Amino acid sequence: MWKPDRLSGRTLYQQIADDIEQRISYGEFPPGSLLPSERKLAEQLGVNRSTVILAYAELRSLGIIESRSGSGTRVSKYKWGATPRHTPNWHRYTEGGSFLPNLPFLRRIREALRQNPALIDYASGELAGDLAPVEEINHLMSEKHYTSYLGYDNPQGYNPLRESLVSYLKQYRGIQTTDASILITSGSQQSLYLITQCLLSPGDAVAIEDPSYYYSLPMFQSAGLRLFRLPVDDKGVRPEDIRSLYKKHRIKMVFINPNYQNPTGHVLDDERRIELLDVASELGLPIVEDDPFSLTAYDGTPPMPLKSIDPIGSVLYIGSLSKIAASGLRVGWMVAPHAVVERLADARQQMDFGLSVVPQKVASQFLKSPYFQPHLERLRMHLLYKRDLLIEALHKELPDLVSFAIPQGGLHLWCKIIPEVNDNKLLEEAIRRGVIMVPGSVYGSDSGYVRFTFARPSAEEIGPGIAKFAAALRSVL
Known part of the structure; x- marks a missing residue:
């Protein structure tokens, strides 16, 4: 009997759902036929019952199967009918193709910022709105057609x-x-x-x-x-x-x-x-x-x-x-x-x-x-001010736990965490406490580095943001 491959990069429940869908399409389970119970199928496949529950939930969401209390789980009659009709298996498509998705850390950062815009953002590698030449561009656009x-x-x-x-x-x-x-x-x-x-x-x-x-x-x-x-x-x-x-x-x-x-x-x-x-x-x-x-x-x-x-x-x-x-x-x-x-x-x-x-x-x-030139001068002045605020906050909050070189330009400060730390745990704890940054492993470094983008948060947020990060780091350590 087929069993899911535990060494595959795909989750067990997706493998199980795909196998059941394929067997239905081959006629092994005709429309209206009863499928094995969650407990029985879990025993047959050597997986936890919760894994089968997830697989069945996936198939129900696609309209392939239906469950009713007291009558078990059956292949949908309306979905398949006399001539089976398929909804595309979008999991297979999204996992295919040659263009890879973003790294998991970057997807997690994006998700956290979307869910909680109030996070103090040391992760986004761009200028804050008040550093952009908004008034200048508006003026230029009003002059031109x-x-x-x-x-x-x-x-x-x-x-x-x-x-x-x-x-x-x-x-x-x-x-x-x-x-x-x-x-x-x-x-x-x-x-x-x-x-x-x-x-x-x-x-x-x-x-x-x-x-x-x-x-x-x-x-x-x-x-x-x-x-x-x-x-x-x-x-x-x-x-x-x-x-x-x-x-x-x-x-x-x-x-x-x-x-x-x-x-x-x-x-x-x-x-x-x-x-x-x-x-x-x-x-x-x-x-x-x-x-x-x-x-x-x-x-x-x-x-x-x-x-x-x-x-x-x-x-x-x-x-x-x-x-x-x-x-x-x-x-x-x-x-x-x-x-x-x-x-x-x-x-x-x-x-x-x-x-x-x-x-x-x-x-x-x-x-x-x-x-253009006045904008550059203003931008440099504000970035230098924010950089110095960040350095001051790191010295105050984490004097013995981090080290860094002071950048003379750019938007970022690259910070080494001296004790050994788990990047994933630190990121999640920082998010929980209201601040977000990019773990160094995103850039190919060993665990224990952090990139702070000081151009993004406001000057008023920089000190409190590092205080939150310091609390997260101490909690993880």
């Missing part, structure tokens, strides 16, 4: 925005480029998705930082890529590690976030930048540089991107407005060789016919406006 043309635009992106980015990249990032080498995307994540889907193939090996924001993105595994880690220390990645990975695994691409790295906040050392480009040119390796945080530099002197000192075009450069203006605009960009831009623009057109022209027009006007 955005109804002249709202049809499909160039899949490479709105041309005036690309022209604005040529000036912006030269002035603020030291990058010389042309509008033909810029692709507008729906934020940095779409740039990464297009690269993994169009420039790489299943089975290809790529190098990512460790810890790394990229580790939290299932899109890499969904694309069938093999991930190899580059350890990050206080000076960033070590270029010799790339050469070693290339020899062992023939990596085909390197993904890095060199300025105020997410989650550690570290900046890649100047000497290592030069060595990294030398290694890439020696091996013919493309480097994908994600640069969302540079302009948040608290001293007003952002570290320059790799792309600005890239002599031979090894670097695909990704930027966006999400971390310096507003994530809701969903405006990002990639600077790449024109052949790459054309390839990705073609794929992008197949996906969504291009980003809406309205946010692109807003972004273009904002980058050229007199509001």
Whole structure:
């Protein structure tokens, strides 16, 4: 007799429900026939009765079986009739496909924030509403008429925005480029998705930082890529590690976030930048540089991107407005060789016919406006203030239990919990006490690290939030 596979990644009750549905469809249990009792089937399959109860509940929800007090559980007559009719087994579909769901921790964080918006939020990696240039953008939109043309635009992106980015990249990032080498995307994540889907193939090996924001993105595994880690220390990645990975695994691409790295906040050392480009040119390796945080530099002197000192075009450069203006605009960009831009623009057109022209027009006007530089200065001032509040609260609440390096830019503080702690228990206890953060294991690190995003909570929430976290940590310890 068939029995569920306890080593399978699928739950026992889903396996049982699928088996019963299949046997019904094969005619083993005709419409109206009596099914085994929950207790008897549990004995036959060697599972707890509660597991069979869940399986039967699943089948009842689909209308496949029906239960009545005193007459047991039977195959539905109305559902199946003379000619069986099937409701799609949506569990099979949702568990299939090549695109993987988010990591369990990230799904839990999203669920907790949805259920309790009052949580003090150190988890969401974005700016609080009061840090966004809302008044400035409203003013720009009131000055301009955005109804002249709202049809499909160039899949490479709105041309005036690309022209604005040529000036912006030269002035603020030291990058010389042309509008033909810029692709507008729906934020940095779409740039990464297009690269993994169009420039790489299943089975290809790529190098990512460790810890790394990229580790939290299932899109890499969904694309069938093999991930190899580059350890990050206080000076960033070590270029010799790339050469070693290339020899062992023939990596085909390197993904890095060199300025105020997410989650550690570290900046890649100047000497290592030069060595990294030398290694890439020696091996013919493309480097994908994600640069969302540079302009948040608290001293007003952002570290320059790799792309600005890239002599031979090894670097695909990704930027966006999400971390310096507003994530809701969903405006990002990639600077790449024109052949790459054309390839990705073609794929992008197949996906969504291009980003809406309205946010692109807003972004273009904002980058050229007199509001942009003052906004950056205000943003840096507020982020520095919030960072200092966070550091003060950690020193006050957890003086002997945590350690961290002080970031000089970005939105995050990477915190090491000195005693051994269980990430899952700590997260659940923190949620119970009214605060939420991201466990370090989401980014590929060992258990016992936490990423606090201080850009999201208000200044008034930062102290109480860390007090709640401290109470949760002590409770778990």
